[in-house]
Amino acid sequence: MKNPDVLIAGAGPGGCASALGLAEQGATVLLMDPAPARQPSLSGEWIHPAGVAVLQRLGVEVDGASCAHHQGFIVHPPDRELPITLEHPGSSALSMPHQTLTAALLQMAAAHRGITQLSGHRLLSATEHGLAQTTDGHYRSALVVGADGRSSAVRRALRPAETPPVKLSRTAGIVLPLATLPTEGYGHVILGAPGPILLFRLTPDQVRITFDIPVPGPPQSALIRHLLEEYLPHLPGALRPAARIALTSRMVQWASNTYRPRDFHGRRRCALVGDAVGHNHPLAAHGLSLALLDAEQLAQAPHLGAYRRRSRSTSWAPAHVSAVLGRLFLAPDALSTGLRRSLFAEWHGSPLRTQQAMRQLALLDTRRWPLAATFARTAGRTLTDSGQPDLPALPRRARELLAWGGWLGRTHPPYTEGAPRDHVS
Ligand SMILES: Cc1cc2nc3c(=O)[nH]c(=O)nc-3n(C[C@H](O)[C@H](O)[C@H](O)COP(=O)(O)OP(=O)(O)OC[C@H]3O[C@@H](n4cnc5c(N)ncnc54)[C@H](O)[C@@H]3O)c2cc1C
Missing domain, CATH: 3.50.50.60 (FAD/NAD(P)-binding domain)
Known part of the structure; x- marks a missing residue:
């Protein structure tokens, strides 16, 4: 033909x-x-x-033996904050x-x-x-x-x-047979390491773990040690021994992430x-x-x-959900940390908001204004620090928030601040 x-x-x-x-x-x-x-x-x-x-x-x-169904995500914030459950409203995600x-x-x-x-x-x-x-x-x-x-x-x-494309990070992936998740039926996003860790059931008898290492990261020869020292301690204790074996016995798959x-x-x-x-x-x-x-x-x-x-x-x-999550989950600056806390507080306080967030994450609601409204609410909450505004600092923080919002309004690569804008050849 x-x-x-x-x-x-x-x-x-x-x-x-x-x-x-x-x-x-x-x-x-x-x-x-x-x-x-x-x-x-x-x-x-x-x-x-x-x-x-x-x-x-x-x-x-x-x-059914080759895939797993999920009700949503559980986000485990850094600093021992309470985990947040985000449920898919009336639908489920699939992995395989x-x-x-x-x-x-x-x-x-x-x-x-x-x-x-x-x-x-x-x-x-x-x-x-x-x-x-x-x-x-x-x-x-x-x-x-x-x-x-x-x-x-x-x-x-x-x-x-x-x-x-712009180079963002490297992902290391391992699969653990016969492992159990902290809560089954959900993907788990663990924050607190240099990059996010994702755990989910891949098939009925396999758990997938991915570790995201933002650029520039350590040299190739030091990557496994970096994962063992900086990421492994953040995994649930029950998964650590098997994850350590997988990481040290060359059972790691690698991918580079670009934008x-x-x-x-x-x-x-x-x-x-x-x-x-x-x-x-x-x-x-x-x-x-x-x-x-x-x-x-x-x-x-x-x-x-x-x-x-x-x-x-x-x-x-x-595109905007990815950009915001990337920056909130990775950026160490005070404003991004404040925005992350405000967003998590909103999710903790309102099942309606978590449902809305999940509809946006799951591509079930791709309208612009609900997303813009979420950002405006989160920004407002950050400014007032839950009702106790630091008045002298307000103008500076408002300017910073405007700059943050301006970054969001452009065609932006996800957060890679502090890292060179490395291009993939
Ligand atoms: C580490 C990592 C984790 C990810 N996790 C997720 C996830 O959990 N969920 C999710 O939704 N997305 C995830 N993604 C992204 C997802 O894998 C891609 O978005 C998806 O595979 C894109 O599908 P595609 O068909 O466009 O391209 P691809 O899946 O890349 O398929 C392209 C195909 O084109 C073929 N090809 C290449 N060049 C030529 C050519 N010249 N002529 C003919 N054929 C050619 C290739 O052989 C390949 O079969 C992840 C990506 C990475 C790197």
């Missing part, structure tokens, strides 16, 4: 879901990937309810090994008459007129979809002069989906859900402009 209606580069979650959506609309689709469903070093595993809903609409079924998700999607794609899979080949370049150069020769299509991830060749071809704003969806006959559009720190776990939502929106849009508008409006809130 040298002239399919649609050529999709990349058979990750975004590419497979795009193939299924577009083939359902009657298009003939060629799905090309050099190594589909390959075991990735470390990649997305937690899917928020909005992403789960897309999988359900696609009819994807995952064997990344390759389990892609294998399930690929299986559905293989069963679809409109989709042809081409493994072992990659797209090299594409033009906005729908011409693609690949390792399997040249193709001409009505639409080329770049679902080829963070270093998208389609994006590079359309925007050759673009600066590379590119979700600001480019393609041009004319070339569309981008998922990480190729832009990507963020994995802390908020939005990447998979956004890739699935992009795919659905692309398949349903009458033209590229309509897809761009819908995807942009969906992406605004998650």
Whole structure:
């Protein structure tokens, strides 16, 4: 099939879901990937309810023995503050090994008459007129979809002069068999180490732990010692012995995290989906859900402009949630600490607010004004320090808050203050 209606580069979650959506609309689709469903070093595993809903609409079924369901998150603040439970209202999140998700999607794609899979080949370049150069020769299509991830060749071809993504942090991941979480049915975010630690049940018999090491971090040779000394003490005591063994016996998977704003969806006959559009720190776990939502929106849009508008409006809130959480959870300055305490106090005091926060985190509410209102309320609370305002300091703190709000209003990389703006080559 040298002239399919649609050529999709990349058979990750975004590419497979795009193939299924577009083939359902009657298009003939060629799905090309050099190594589909390959075991990735470390990649997305937690899917928020909005992403789960897309999988359900696609009819994807995952064997219950390969996945786990979650009611929400429990945030463990530093300094022995009380943990905060954030529940998904009326829905649940899903986690599974990344390759389990892609294998399930690929299986559905293989069963679809409109989709042809081409493994072992990659797209090299594409033009906005729908011409693609690949390792399997040249193709001409009505639409080329770049679902080829963070270093998208389609994006590079359309925007050759673009600066590379900003390097944010490294993630170390371990899997513990037969381990028990402090509270089952929730993801746990532990703060207090140099970067956040995330614990969640990956499958019925495996617990995933990830450690985020912000840039610049220690040199490669000192990373494991850094994790043992600075992160391990923050884990629940019952998990520490197994985590120590996993960390010291080379069972660690590594990934580097980069940031590119979700600001480019393609041009004319070339569309981008998922990480190729832009990507963020994995802390908020939005990447998979956004890739699935992009795919659905692309398949349903009458033209590229309509897809761009819908995807942009969906992406605004998650981008800001990621940025705020990253800064509140990582920045050591007094203002960010004050904002974090105010936000946590609000969550402690109001189940309604925690539900609202979870709807925003889970991409179920992507409207701008509720998020802006949350920031304004949190900022106001920080200024008055819970009813006892430090009057002489008020003007200075108000100025600092305005600067913080100004940072939030721009297209900003997540918090990496104090670290060089290292670019990935
Ligand atoms: C450490 C870490 C943890 C994460 N955790 C989460 C999480 O818990 N939840 C979450 O939602 N997100 C998470 N993410 C993000 C998530 O993994 C991505 O957002 C998601 O995988 C994006 O899907 P995608 O289909 O756009 O791209 P990818 O999953 O990157 O798939 C791209 C595909 O394109 C193929 N490809 C590459 N180049 C070419 C080419 N030239 N031609 C053809 N094919 C090509 C690749 O082989 C690959 O199969 C995490 C990311 C990291 C790094």
